[in-house]
Amino acid sequence: MNSIPSRSLLSIEGMTKSDIEEILDLTDTFDEIGRRPIPKVPALRGRTVATLFFENSTRTRLSFETAARRLSADTMSFGAGSSSLSKGESVRDTVEVIEAYGADVLVVRHPDAGTAQRIDNWTEALVINAGDGCHEHPTQALLDAYTLRKHKGSLNGLRIAIVGDIRHSRVARSDVLAFTMLGAEVVLVAPPTLLPPSLEGWPVTTSYDLDEVLPTLDVCYLLRMQNERINEGLIPSVREYVADYGLNTKRAATLPKDALICHPGPTNRGIEIEAAVASDSRSVILDQVSNGVSIRMAVLFLLLGSGRNLVEVNDLEGEK
Amino acid sequence: MSLVIRGGTIIDSDGEKRADVAIGDEGIITEVSANLKGDEELDASGCIVTSGFVDLHSHLREPGQEDAETIETGARGGALGGYTALIAMPNTTPAMDCLAVIDQVRALGKKSVCEIIPTGTMTVGRNGEKMSPMGELVDAGVGIFTDDGNGLQDPRLMRRIMEYSTGLKHRLGRPVVLAQHCEVEALSCGGHMHEGAWSSRLGIPGQPAEAEELMVSRDIALVRLTGAHMHFQHLSTTGSVEMVRLAKQEGLPITAEATTHHFSLTDASCASYDPVFKVHPPLRTEQDVFAVKKGLSDGTIDAIATDHAPHTDHSKEKSFAEAPPGMLGLETAFSISLEDSGLDLPQILALLSWRPAAIAGISDRHGNTVSIGSKANLCVIDPDITWTVSGNSMASRSSNTPYEGRRLRGRVRHTIQSGEAVVIDGETQR
């Protein structure tokens, strides 16, 4: 099996439009399983999915574990809180130990950019990046694209605003790549301090004026605003952020009727989004959560059970 | 007993000539002419014979981090790279902020294959708070002071140290050199690579070029105020090079170095997320690389330094953010300079040997002309041989070279330290 090339999912960057579409197409199959009376198939029996969360994220971890269990894979979980990292063990040591327990896939969340890619170099197991620092969160972008496609039929031609702390957002980086690859137009809305220092090469436009942008949108994607940003002096206060960039009922009224409101969760109600707006009929925030499980089932299945790699190997043998 | 280097071409600050070199028992060059014979002979046919290199910026890690490097292994790597003198940075544990540690480094250096020249810290424990006992250290022969690894943040304290150092000139017999790692931490903190298009794309927090440039600018102003001799370490940005250029035109007592990695690598290397490319100051843009090369070629930058910074595999097996900054340099500096600097060989040799020797105040024994009466600190370079960089086969205890797997042309063949052939045909002799 070692001859099979690595199919780790590390970033949206490097994926093609057809890679993404393949995953989205396949996700319908897994979405249907989730609606069955017994939402479980034996597809990944005997496979082990390990979640390595060097940074806490109960939601993402549960989403991956639910996906793995619905495919009958065994799950193993490693959390930074209970780990030996504090005892001086390096990330590599940890990875080698988990691999020795027989994990086939490592689902990695780490506070620093690039760690999933580093780990992928150290292990024979396949790696899924479940968020690395301010870099990428590819399965989030896939589930976002899936959610938008389900509601809008296609992303082609959609105008999507991503609003908030883009500088520190792995979700924004992955979403920008995935959305634009699928034909959407993306505008980043944030104060300059919350935009990346350079947008060279990013296929986006920017705006500092949410009110101006809102009536033109098909999708308004809000990011979580973290309190640390105030301590870092990036914005004067939460009050001012809410006043300028929060999606309140008044602003939401200027958003077209058929537009969608997205958020990667967990939401800070009353900050980036007013509670009433989060439960607006245009809000698809809960859909995003449930689609997350289906997307992760599709990804796990593609990595571990699909036979896609096997076909490629057969083709290679045919060429010899 | 005499040692003869046969068949080579000498290049030194006087120019180029074909001649053999004979070295006597005292480690002094006794004869330079054609067809010399000696008890021992080193073949140098097709090779360049020049004065040994002087690295203004080596981290030898001893005392404190002997798992990453020792003075013995660092010196061995240096000798393989053609170096006969290494200026040892004081960020050891404990730091070289007192005579005891300086003496220990000197004692260990005596047994090694390079001359080890310890520097002193500017502040106690490199904390940036209290001036180190500079007078005492100057009396012990320390001529360079630096808090390298940290820039000295407090402008008031920096001014005081500059002023104080000017009063020690007569005790040292030459101006005391203050070497600054230019980085305003308030701007750079939390950043792990150059801030720009690549950092934004990779999601790695960056440090802006301005973090370096602000301190270069501040220190130029303070040199103008105090008259102290300031040496800028590892210049890496277009703005820094330009400021130093102007300050030198003004006649200020300023020198500067650039590292091999800052003219051979860019921030694009960080895309692999391999912390082997993490270094302070960070790898910059193509434009900055161009500016550094320009500075080297027009004399703005006085020396090529290595900032040789060994780290164990274990400490680099971390995320980019968690891993310590620094990369190896001693064994690759000459070849990288030859390949990537865009300079011709005599310019490279000046930047590696006699110009840094002058800054370090060791021109009496290093970076001399290859002539009768000079101390025999020499190296012999084969400019045509090709080799492949491999961190694991280096003399260093660490393997964190950013050039792993790269094919390079030109390599040091023999190194002579005080008349002793410490490297012969690319092999250390002890």
Added chain:
Amino acid sequence: MVEKERVQTPPKGGVFVAHARVLDAEDIKRAIQRMAHEIVERNHGLDNVVLIGLQTGGVMVAEMLTEALSKISGTSPPQGTLDVALHRDDIGMRPVMPEAVTDISVDLDGATIVIADDVLFTGRTIRAALDALCDFGRPKEIQLAVMVDRGHRELPIRPDYVGKNLPTRISEIVDVSPEGVDLGTVKK
């Protein structure tokens, strides 16, 4: 005889070359007609009968049976489709195809399910289908209707309704379409 691109899941994909036509379109209609009568007869009508076509070849058979059943009894039984790919024991040998949709909107508790498939061979597909169906409820009974039973069973499974019993060599391929049933091989 005819060569045609056969939509086959890897690793069997390739060009199907027919060697013999076993049933023509009329034969198939007659076989469907007969099987429909048998289903009605055996179940004393169509109460609680649900037809489940297996993706992809069985869907067509289920549709033809439904049509025939509605002509016979005046009502058409509920129909669903099932993709057993995720329940197979040879998972990893063939990709899951997004177009192979599972759609079972009827309650299967207490139902009499008739699984419809084109060809019954080793029985492994049916084994997977039995497993999968039990995740949707607890049917009263499960029956099996196939257009062709080609033998070579590897599991203790037998069909209840058969269009045609067809002795084959293990290397041969049976191709079922509304135009007919062909026996042949696959050229890589």
